[in-house]
Amino acid sequence: xxxxxxxxxxxxxxxxxxxxxxxLASFLLGKRIRSSVAVQTYRxxxxxxxADTPGRLARCSHxxxxxxxxxxxxxxxxxxxxxxxxxxxxxxASKWEGQLQGMQAGFLSSDDFKRWLLSxxxxxxxxxxxxxxxxxxxxx
Numbered sequence: 361x362x363x364x365x366x367x368x369x370x371x372x373x374x375x376x377x378x379x380x381x382x383x384l385a386s387f388l389l390g391k392r393i394r395s396s397v398a399v400q401t402y403r404x405x406x407x408x409x410x411a412d413t414p415g416r417l418a419r420c421s422h423x424x425x426x427x428x429x430x431x432x433x434x435x436x437x438x439x440x441x442x443x444x445x446x447x448x449x450x451x452x453a454s455k456w457e458g459q460l461q462g463m464q465a466g467f468l469s470s471d472d473f474k475r476w477l478l479s480x481x482x483x484x485x486x487x488x489x490x491x492x493x494x495x496x497x498x499x500x
Contacts, residue, residue, distance in 0.1 A: 364395055366494045369402060373494050376457045381412050383477075383491055387448065390487030391441070393434060401432025414456050417449030444482035451480070470496075 369385055372378040384405065388398040409428055411417040420428070425442035434441065459476060462468035468476075474492065477483050 364389055364399060369399065373497075376460050377413055379460065379495065380414055380452065380456060381406060382494055383452075384412075384417070384445075386487050386491035387445070387482060388434070389490050390484065391434075391437065393436065397433040401429055401434040404428050404432040411449075414449045414452035417445060418453045420446065420449070422446060441482065444480070448480055448482070 364385070366373045366378070366382045366385070369381070371381045371385065373382050385398070385402045388401050389395055391398065405411045405417075405428055408431075409416075409420065409424070411420055411428075422442050425445055426438045429435070429438040429441055459468060459473060463470070463473050474488060477488055477491065478485075
């Protein structure tokens with residue numbers, strides 16, 4: 361599979377929920393696994409579990425996330441990835457829309473937003489690069 365885009369996954373990145381789904385996909389795609397496995401895992405999380413908002417992801421238990429990651433073929437780092445996904449959902453449930461609104465209103469710079477995303481465990485330069493590729497097209 362070549363470069364996966366938000367459009368490939370049916371994600372509309374013009375809304376906060378769509379951007380969260382793209383961040384979730386970017387989180388999975390940014391890991392050292394085949395992109396087809398990341399896409400399948402994304403589909404399991406979003407299409408089968410409806411973990412498509414920060415709050416819904418936060419409400420998934422660790423064991424549920426491990427099971428869903430396994431269903432997607434994401435078995436190698438399932439324990440640590442499940443923990444990181446849960447933490448991401450919990451924090452973003454209260455801060456995601458505020459951060460996006462801060463960017464839109466000009467109170468938060470693009471660099472500050474990037475630093476904020478990088479502060480999450482499991483969000484590294486590759487995940488940020490993937491996410492920003494789509495984000496920048498619609499929000500700069």
